[in-house]
Amino acid sequence: MSSSSVLSSSPSFQTFLDLPLKSTPFPRSQLLLFPPPFYKPTAGAVFLCNSTPPNTNSSPSLSDQLHPFSLDLLKQTQPDTNEQNQDNLVLSHKPKSTWINPSRPRPKVLSLNRQRRPPLPYNPDLTDLPRISSRLASVGPDEFSAVIDELLPEPPTRETALLILNSLRPWQKAQQFFLWLRSGKFFELDTIFYNVAIKNLRYGKQFDAVEILATDMIDSGIELDNVTYSTIITCAKRCSKFDRAIHWFERMYKTGLMPDEVTYSAILDVYAKLGKVEEVLSLYERARSNGWIPDAVAYSVLGKMYGEAGDYEGIQYVLQEMKTAGVEPNLVVYNTLLDAMGKAGKPGLARTLFDEMLEKGLRPNEKTLTALIKIYGKARWSKDAIELWDKMKSNNWPMDFILYNTLLSMCADLRMVKEAESLFEDMKKSGRCVPDSWSYTAMVNIYTNSGMGDKALEVFYSMLDNNVEPNVMSCTCLIQCFGKAKRIDDVVKVFDVLIQRGINPDDRLCGCLLSVIAVCKSDQIVKVLNCLTMAKPKLVGLINTLATDDDDDDDDVLKEEFRGILTETVVESRRPFCNCLIDICLNQNFSKQRAQQLFSLGCLFGLYPGLHVKRDREWSLNLRSLSIGAACMAFEAWMENLTACVDKKIDGKESLPNLFSVHTGAGSLKLATGLATSFAEYLEKSAFPFKRSEETPGRFVATKQDLILWIDQLTIQL
């Protein structure tokens, strides 16, 4: 999971727990350290003339100059209405495309001409090359030097050396060969040699070595050109050293070299990967006003960025910009935008885009189809998914193992058991794709989702027989399934396999074990607790604390113990932990007070955001994503609150809304039994005045009158 979603999912949690904040890749102040461009200013680049020479930090940076520019844009496109202002704010970041061709020319940020490659000289002694290459490819690191000497008794020509260098993998060989060439001094190693060497190091993600080479170039006075910079920047990006990528980009301006569009798109992608949408847009617009006609690659970068942000308006903006610039989307752009549409939750528009792409005569590839299948699966559009699958077969569109696995996962989500089985057979017969742990896990998932535990176990064992390493998810699915079926011995059996195989039980799996403990009979609990002791002993300790009645002053003990566990738990498992622990307290007859304490700690730690919604006419309680026990605790706490509210406002009842509602959700395919049913049962057993809504499944309502009447009765009873 990405760090940004960790940050955004529960901000308040971090405050309370004093979690170490996941730091952004580098501080904003560094991000804004663009170089002071000191290249010869073009006409109209007035403010650039005033910038001081390089190597001082006091001059206005390019981004300082860009910053007000983006603020200007914000002002120009300020939304004129205040409805949906959240969405419009996003829109307002996107400049209108009429921006090109402004009255005053803007200072240059990129060169409109790509760096050209000199034509290659004809080289007659390339005939030996295959022999040399294949030999070097097969030789181990220890003999490498000796084999080079043997294969190249005569110094190679410059061209042969370049060809060999280019073909060497892994990076250690390329590095060795490069050093051999350098020490041999057969000819001067120019920029091209360094560029090829850097590219090879990039394959091996050796960014430190890349920087050493680049520094070496600088020290030796070898020119760094656009190819050098774009390779360094993309290497930094692939190694997640975004600050270094920006450092080298800045250095270009400092040394007076203009990036061309390749380098420029590379840096756009760096900012995009950092989620710096505004910076990307400023750079994009700035280059546009320089007369840049971006190509498909640049638009793919923009599209991907908006996809990651789930920003539908942004995707539309990209499409519009392409039209304005007269750029036709190619297959990659379509693939990116389709995926982006999926991430923005727009399956219908993805389908339309796909149709448009077909109409243009483009043939989808594996990635296109993977994106679409994922979207249809997520949207639960089984009809469209099956239709697409038929089309894939009849058009003989390409399949790869990722697409197979995506199809299998979709079948699991949509409970398409038959289809999954035939796909799985297809895959085995295809000859090209061998089922991997992902495929087997999808099959396990399919069977466990449908309650077919024995079938799932069968697939699980066939995975082991085929020497495919099971992953933790397959174990989690099985444990969940057997837990629901109260087959505790099978739960333990699966857990044992996991331990034997040395698979690390992750937080999800521990959450699953907790949920098993919540539902199993008391004489079975110890078996599961034994598993949990191996997986996460602290949770067993916490359960012991919960089993002990609170003697008034150990409130903080529980709080600190729980906090300690949550701090080291991944975000997406924190709420499930709390849910399950509450269920354990209630189902295993620990004191109810413990369940209440857990719930309020959960609220304190920000695990249950957005529980209450107050509108003028209706106050509601959103119990979706709570377990039944947690839902009851939340509901009772809410009722207590409402009672206090009504009592306080005894003279001003008009400030209360007319309607109160509780939402449990109707229960998706995945949670077939659903919270709604359990909550309805709970309400029936209690005297609370809420009734099931006739119109909306998963909704329970009470009027203000109901509530006041109920409270009055309570008072009389007391």
Added chain:
DNA sequence: ATAGGGTTAG
């Protein structure tokens, strides 16, 4: 067959 940028699965 000799150097650079973008797209695929819980």
